[in-house]
């Protein structure tokens with residue numbers, strides 16, 4: 001055996017970066033294996049239109065404890081998008097418009113009804129085992145249907161969630177209830193944490209700051225194809241057929257990529273089933289550069305009823321307007337088809353002229369194979385806690401299997417911190 005690392009961390013997204021940083025800072029020898037030619041995973045600050053944009057995970061919040069701790073530690077601040085008073089919402093076949101207050105007047109009673117039991121179902125949102133697992137069997141669609149809404153009301157409600165939803169049928173309601181419980185039962189609070197505050201300098205800056213404190217050996221462009229635990233140590237085999245040995249492994253990969261990796265011994269059946277059924281979110285984000293100064297607005301359309309389902313003016317750039325768009329179904333529109341993007345935006349604001357677009361297709365990207373994580377019914381309280389337990393010398397981390405904060409950068413970081421702590425304990429015990 002060439003070298004035996006204390007820990008091999010697989011995947012240099014926010015979960016893997018933090019796990020590798022924490023363990024290497026404790027003096028353990030760590031190798032961080034990453035398939036791409038960059039760190040950050042589903043966070044991706046890149047240059048487009050001559051400026052820096054976030055094509056993946058973006059918004060963070062001071063109520064997200066782990067990320068806020070890291071931002072403070074590295075003296076990085078956050079900033080909001082442009083203030084917008086104008087709202088457009090597609091409901092019952094028509095586009096309606098008004099102030100944001102008008103929109104909230106229509107939405108508030110519906111959303112409050114939808115999440116009325118958030119705190120009682122998740123009294124301790126950080127501890128899902130304290131929650132009834134019945135509610136975890138419900139899909140978003142089951143819950144919406146149970147409210148007996150008119151077509152207009154249902155579209156308002158579905159439109160408000162469209163920035164998080166690919167499929168109301170495949171995504172469970174429990175993750176939404178847990179998130180809302182985490183913001184004291186206030187759904188507006190939850191949506192603010194999910195979709196508002198940008199990191200100064202981008203997620204790239206935060207990832208670089210955390211990496212600068214790490215002494216882990218980073219190996220980019222090193223995709224892993226198998227992980228085998230023989231009880232004494234773990235062998236990680238790369239696609240280039242190189243064997244890397246470590247006492248412990250932290251697998252911090254998107255759940256949709258795990259089917260491509262052979263893991264031995266086999267994982268418990270419910271975990272295999274969760275991996276096999278995949279994270280259902282196949283959504284995308286498109287940044288649009290629109291000609292001239294467009295009045296700031298927010299727009300909402302239910303998933304499946306417009307190729308662009310949530311749009312918001314974020315900022316100005318060289319006399320033009322930058323609009324962030326969420327497409328619930330990435331396959332419903334080609335991001336580089338300016339005509340199609342313009343048509344989808346003109347549904348709300350007829351005078352919009354698209355100058356340029358920027359996007360990343362996370363669904364067809366082999367190293368993500370999907371968007372942000374969202375549990376299918378049953379998995380939040382069922383297979384995910386089981387997957388977070390240690391499996392011999394293999395530990396799992398990543399936002400897709402997080403408890404509180406799943407689907408967010410926060411969830412990724414929490415799982416990274418926890419996996420690092422558990423591995424450090426095992427190493428300290430001489431295992």
Ligand SMILES: Cc1cc2nc3c(=O)[nH]c(=O)nc-3n(C[C@H](O)[C@H](O)[C@H](O)COP(=O)(O)OP(=O)(O)OC[C@H]3O[C@@H](n4cnc5c(N)ncnc54)[C@H](O)[C@@H]3O)c2cc1C
Pocket residue numbers: 010011012013014015016033034035036039040041042043055056057058059060194195222223224225252253254257261283284285362366367368370371372373397398399400406407408409410412
């Ligand atoms: C379009 C979009 C918008 C989002 N918006 C937000 C938001 O505003 N706020 C928010 O908090 N969250 C948002 N998210 C979610 C957030 O980005 C993710 O939850 C989080 O970044 C996931 O981190 P992770 O470390 O768990 O996984 P990842 O970031 O996916 O990291 C996993 C790493 O593993 C690597 N990898 C994959 N396969 C292999 C392999 N075989 N071998 C080696 N390496 C491999 C990948 O390249 C990647 O670097 C968004 C996500 C998307 C896609």
